[in-house]
Amino acid sequence: MDFDVIIVGGSFAGLSAAMQLARARKDVLVLDTGQPRNRFAATSHGFPGQDGQTPAEIKEQLQAELCAYPTVSVRQAGARRAERTGAGFALALDDGNRVTGRRLVLAYGMRDSLPDLPGLRDRWGATVLHCPYCHGYELGQQPVGVLALSELAVHQAMLLPDWGPTTLFTQDTLALTPEQRSALQARGVSIEDTPVTELLGDAPALSGVRLADGCEVPLAGLFLAPRTSPACDLADQLGCAFEDGPTGPYIAVDAMKVTSVPGVFAAGDLASPVPNATLAAAAGVLTGGSAHRSLIFDHDLSSQS
Structure with a gap:
């Protein structure tokens, strides 16, 4: 040998x-x-x-x-x-x-395996993140989002208000139960059912996301569980x-x-x-x-x- x-x-x-x-x-x-x-x-x-x-x-x-x-x-x-x-x-x-x-x-x-969303890959590891314990503090308590890819998004969204005002984007993927909605709202989480279609800002920085209806939501970081x-x-x-x-x-x-x-x-x-x-x-x-x-x-x- x-x-x-x-x-x-x-x-x-x-x-x-x-x-x-x-x-x-x-x-x-x-x-x-x-x-x-x-x-x-x-x-x-x-x-x-x-x-x-x-x-x-x-x-x-x-x-x-x-x-x-x-x-x-x-x-x-x-x-x-x-x-x-x-x-x-x-x-x-x-x-x-x-x-x-x-x-x-x-x-x-x-x-x-990352979702195919315009602007997402350019920001992976910088402002598109998976772990708040690793990267949440550096976002300075600015608004953050959670992009739902699975049920894990609920867990992430429950954690993230300790790092900044949090919005959960359900992405036509996550069907929240009444109990989940109540728990999220108790943590101050905003729930957005209109899907995200694009990430905004000068990559790798993130200024926000654009929704399918054209509305924009300001964000400093977007979390997901790929x-x-x-x-x-x-x-x-x-x-x-x-x-x-x-x-x-x-x-x-x-x-x-x-x-x-x-x-x-x-x-x-x-x-x-x-x-x-x-x-x-x-x-x-x-x-x-x-x-x-x-x-x-x-x-x-x-x-x-």
Whole structure:
């Protein structure tokens, strides 16, 4: 085997897993495509010790710390194919190479599917957002909106008045119950049933939205919960089980981040219904330790189905 552990994904979860394994002096390869899910965000907030840094700066610092360990390699490449090889795993990379490892950590994250609405994609991660805890404070208590794509919009709209006057746009998608309307109104949420047709302002800034009837609603930020899917299909290739999350499927793992496939671990947004940088890093720490223990206590993968 070329490596003790191959980690597919070089963002917060993958690098945190690699750090634990590096400190155990294991030979580790981190594969990084350079396309993290958070690349659209100007700054990261709520990450202890890193509040206000850009995601790229945090990643660069983590990678620099990791590369000080001599048993770690970081390669700018993705994996096209993954297969079990008896004693471990073999990966075909998109740069034409093939690598093998005794254990495999999947941390390649998720992909967001955004609605096709004029002006929305140009603002994603700046003023069109998914997490008020990550980005709500910076909007300065100005008016905000929630674009309904599913029932999750009700949850977002109930939270957001703590960050600014809130309007819920039901978009002909959300049929509110009387109880939901009452709860939203008790929180001061305005409910707009006329669909949003366009986002306004000099992107990536947002000044408001235009409705189907021509009316405009001033907004500084628009929140939504997009559908999500794994950023690649390696888990499917390996036969990993999935769970149904609130926005899409994610890899099923146990408390130690072990998937349904022996020798395969998963961490970060890919293996959680809750996307969050701090949680991803913490999951990576746990995953790295779990993979290390597997090398010691479950060393013979060939005997496991």
